[in-house]
Amino acid sequence: MCVEREAGVSISYRDAGVDIEAGDAVVAGLRGIGDGRPHPNVIGGLGHFGGFYRLGAQYPGATLVSSIDGVGTKLLVASIAGQLDGIGADLVNHCVNDIAACGAEPLFFLDYYGTGKLDPDDALTVIGGIARACAGLGVALVGGETAEMPGLYRDGDFDLVGAIVGLVDEAKIVDGSAVAIGDVLLGFPSDGLHTNGYSLVRAALGIAHDEISRERLAGPAPFDMTSTLAEALLRPHRSYLAETRALVQSGLARGMAHITGGGLPGNVARVMPDGLAAEIDATAWTPPPLFDYIAEMGHIAVDECFRAFNMGIGYVVAVRPEDVAEAVRLVPDVVEIGRVRHGVPGCQVLHSGLQRSPGE
Template sequence: MTEQQDGRAGGSETYKGAGVDIAAGEEAVLRIKEKVRSTFRPEVIGDIGGFGGLFSFANHRYVHPVLVSSTDGVGTKAVVAQAAGRFDTIGVDLVAMCVDDIACAGAEPLFFLDYIAVGHLDPDHIEQLVEGVAEGCRQAGCALIGGEMAEHPGAMDPGEFDLVGFAVGVVERDLMLGPDRVHAGDALIGLPSPGLRSNGYSLARRVLLDRAGLPLDGPAYEGARHSLAEELLEPSVVYAPAIRALLDAVDVHALAHVTGGGLPGNLPRSLPKGCDAIVDEATWEAPRIFGEVQRHGDISPEEMRSVFNMGLGMVAVVPREDLYAALDTLRAAGHRAVEIGAVERGHGQLRYA
């Protein structure tokens, strides 16, 4: 074959020759249609394939509805998924990062859109990624009404990908949660997270993979029956449904989604200037993976707290008199919720007991 025949010099150029395969993109869309449809709510209008997702908000439950939105990605957890060749769960992480953010305002998640960028468009790869997003939406009760996939040859290598998205929800204006509702004497409830969620992976990867040289297909730690890849790709818990149940059961004052920055970077965001959160770390047990990261990296406790969630993915602030009803509701929703501390007069800070 001559250079002219294969299109590298002097011949007719094509988009596929430049690295973008339109046919593969069309095949990927066909594969994901049913997965997307499985998330639809009655308010969704039309089908996928249009220029915009349509959602009818003729909802008489709200007198003064406020739309709440959040956007996020999965960070360098995507690098672990790429290295392990497993793409079916990370979409759950993406949805969790967004819907659990808007849940902190008391919002019900309505719909979700995603954006997938790849170096080379492989329909199998896209199908797995979208299945994870769809599963996250099904768990959250929101509709996946649209998205975009883009092939970026030259900008990204084959196998590389990035996954981002955003969620839109709604809350009654008079029922919005926030620091202005929090008072000294309120109780703090922690909802456990079995893994790292989608935060701190740059440090975890550096410590476990680069510094300690642990193989992804080896045991997560001594005595573990699961691999390090399975540990690091543990999908994030979607807390939004349990939060909806909690809001129906008690007078929730505020919520804090524990993501990047850990408890110190997130819990104070839900406090008024005149109150501190007093947290007792002995009230819950951090998953072993955090101890492994700390040991292999010789990381200080302060650094661990400021990077990782340390076993808590969400904190609810409720009136002291509603504590036990709140615990019962969250446990009935499948979470091993525990009282982790209380709100006291102070200066809007987190203090450890």
């Protein structure tokens, strides 16, 4: 339907819903984030048509590794709770963890922030968190896109995407092809939900854009009286870069899996060669009470929990049995959670000893 405007009445971009001045305010604010020292490999700064990263001379076999991802509907929970501070770290750590699973060192990062109505304060909180997370990991933030698109997003909603590029020696790529029968699977503890399963979390807990949900999120977590429910649900995605770097540089990592969407069975299976299968004993660790609470509230079956959530294990590394002691020395908080067996490629999570939820 076309609506005619009164003759002679002009409209502006702001009238159409796009505030250029608000966008300029975000860019200006970003220049003031950090300690003012640019990354040594970045040429120029933010604001040009492209971001420049100086690679310099490289060794034979130097290979670029890239990945792109988001943080899912964790954005909605953070928005409802009014806690956007950790979202930037969520995005950066998620993306860096993905390429670290290939044995890569991260080089530079780009982000996309899209919204229906740009709130400069919210945008600076989120993108500022991205900048600080990048700086903390030694990654260059070379650019990004902040887009205001009225009609595509509802007011107050926004989407967030990050892209990471890293470097790995082709001869030292970790892709699971070296995994062998008898290898031990070591699990790295997670710091909570990380960035996956939030649609199921919102359904299980009845979280919506309403005052009742905001009050519940601001109240104490039923399973941890030292934390609000929002804090428990929104704990930032843990970075595993230091741990994976130690294992890769020592030559111990034969296959690595970042436990994101699909949980343990869906992600560990991605690094199993033909003819081999991962077998994980879920009684080897105790899932944090957050996961029990969500399962009980939503009457979620155990199998479904392991497919949707990380269940307390955020990363898995396959090592030779004789290397377990050294791996534990390098990464003291790892837990032995399984073995590699002969079988159809995949991952089986054995959880018969776990308490089943009331809905089963």
